[in-house]
Amino acid sequence: MSNLNLGYCCINLTLQESKNLTTNRSMIRKTFNDKGIKYSSELTLKNVEDLEKVIQWNIQRGIKVYRMSSDMVPWMSEYELTDLPDFKKIQVILERIGDTVQKNGVRLTFHPGPFNVLASPKPQVVQKAYKELCQHGQILDLMGLPRTPYYPINIHIGGAYGDKEKTIRTFCDNFQLLDDTAKKRLVIENDDKASMYTVEDLYEGIYKNIGIPITFDFLHHQCNPGNLTEAEALGLAFKSWDSSIIPITHYSSSKKINEDEDSIFRAHADYIYEEINTHGYLIDIELESKAKELALLKYRKDFENSL
DNA sequence: CCAGGTCAAGGGAGT
DNA sequence: ACTCCCTTGACCTGG
Numbered sequence: 001m002s003n004l005n006l007g008y009c010c011i012n013l014t015l016q017e018s019k020n021l022t023t024n025r026s027m028i029r030k031t032f033n034d035k036g037i038k039y040s041s042e043l044t045l046k047n048v049e050d051l052e053k054v055i056q057w058n059i060q061r062g063i064k065v066y067r068m069s070s071d072m073v074p075w076m077s078e079y080e081l082t083d084l085p086d087f088k089k090i091q092v093i094l095e096r097i098g099d100t101v102q103k104n105g106v107r108l109t110f111h112p113g114p115f116n117v118l119a120s121p122k123p124q125v126v127q128k129a130y131k132e133l134c135q136h137g138q139i140l141d142l143m144g145l146p147r148t149p150y151y152p153i154n155i156h157i158g159g160a161y162g163d164k165e166k167t168i169r170t171f172c173d174n175f176q177l178l179d180d181t182a183k184k185r186l187v188i189e190n191d192d193k194a195s196m197y198t199v200e201d202l203y204e205g206i207y208k209n210i211g212i213p214i215t216f217d218f219l220h221h222q223c224n225p226g227n228l229t230e231a232e233a234l235g236l237a238f239k240s241w242d243s244s245i246i247p248i249t250h251y252s253s254s255k256k257i258n259e260d261e262d263s264i265f266r267a268h269a270d271y272i273y274e275e276i277n278t279h280g281y282l283i284d285i286e287l288e289s290k291a292k293e294l295a296l297l298k299y300r301k302d303f304e305n306s307l
Numbered sequence: 308c309c310a311g312g313t314c315a316a317g318g319g320a321g322t
Numbered sequence: 323a324c325t326c327c328c329t330t331g332a333c334c335t336g337g
Contacts (some may be wrong), residue, residue, distance in 0.1 A: 010330050025317050028314050069330060114329055115316035160325055
C-alpha cells in the first residue's frame with residue numbers, strides 16, 4: 001500500500017518543546033483591553049515567524065498537509081489585519097510562506113472555531129462569522145494562495161435549532177453573502193452528534209445547493225453515520241470535490257477505545273491505533289490526534305514503510 | 308519557575 | 323441552571 005498524504009493540526013510538540021516555537025500566542029480579553037492591537041501585532045509577528053519554521057520542519061520530513069492555527073492573529077475580529085502596526089513585516093513573511101508552500105506542494109488549511117455559525121438565527125453571530133471567515137481568507141490571500149478549496153477554510157454548520165432543513169437553507173442563503181476570499185475556499189464538515197449533520201445531510205442540502213465540498217471526518221462518521229457505511233459516506237464526500245482537487249479529510253482514533261475507557265467515544269486519542277482505510281480513494285488526511293506530529297511519525301513507523 | 312485558576316466567541320448533551 | 327464537550331490549550335497571577 002502506498003503511503004498516505006498525512007498532515008497534523010496547529011501545534012508541533014517537538015519544536016514547541018525544543019525551541020519554544022509556537023503559532024498560538026494569544027491573550028485573554030483583559031490583556032487585549034490593556035495592551036490593544038499593538039500587542040496583537042507583536043504576537044502575530046512571532047506566530048508567523050514560527051509558522052514559517054514549522055512549515056520548513058514539515059517539508060524536511062515530507063509532511064505536506066498542515067492546519068494553521070486560528071489563534072495566529074489574536075483578536076483579529078476586533079480590527080482589520082491591515083491595522084496591525086507590524087502589518088508590512090507580517091505581510092512579507094506570509095508572502096514568503098506562500099511561495100515556499102507552492103514550490104513544495106504543501107497544502108495549508110484552516111479550521112476556524114465552533115463559534116463561526118453562519119446559520120445562526122442571531123444576526124450578530126452571523127456578522128461575526130462573516131468577518132472572521134473572510135479574515136481567514138485574507139490570510140491565505142496574503143500568502144498568495146489561490147482561492148480554491150485546495151486551501152480550505154473548514155467549518156461545521158454549527159447548530160440545528162430543531163429544524164435541520166430550515167437551518168441548511170439559512171446556511172446556503174448566508175453563504176452567498178461571503179466575500180470570494182472565504183466563499184471560494186469554504187468547505188463543510190460532518191458532525192459527530194445524531195442531532196447534527198451527516199455526510200448525506202450535507203451532500204443533499206449543502207453541496208447540491210451551493211456546490212461547496214464536504215470534509216469527511218472518519219470519527220465523526222462513526223459517531224453519526226446516518227444511513228451510510230463508511231465507504232459510502234466517504235464516496236459521497238469525495239464526489240463533492242472538483243476532480244482537480246484532492247479531497248481533504250479528518251482522521252483520529254477514539255480515545256475511549258484505545259486509551260481511556262472512561263472517556264467518551266468521540267474524544268480524540270493521542271495516537272492513531274489502526275491503519276487508515278481510504279476505501280480506494282485518493283485523499284489528503286489531517287490527523288486530529290492529540291500527540292500532533294508525533295502521532296503522524298508514529299503512524300508512519302507502525303503502518304507505512306518509512307525510515 | 309510553577310501550579311492552579313481562568314479564559315471571547317455558539318450550540319448541544321448530559322447531569 | 324450548570325458543566326463539559328467540541329475546538330487548538332494558552333494566559334495570567336500569586337506563591
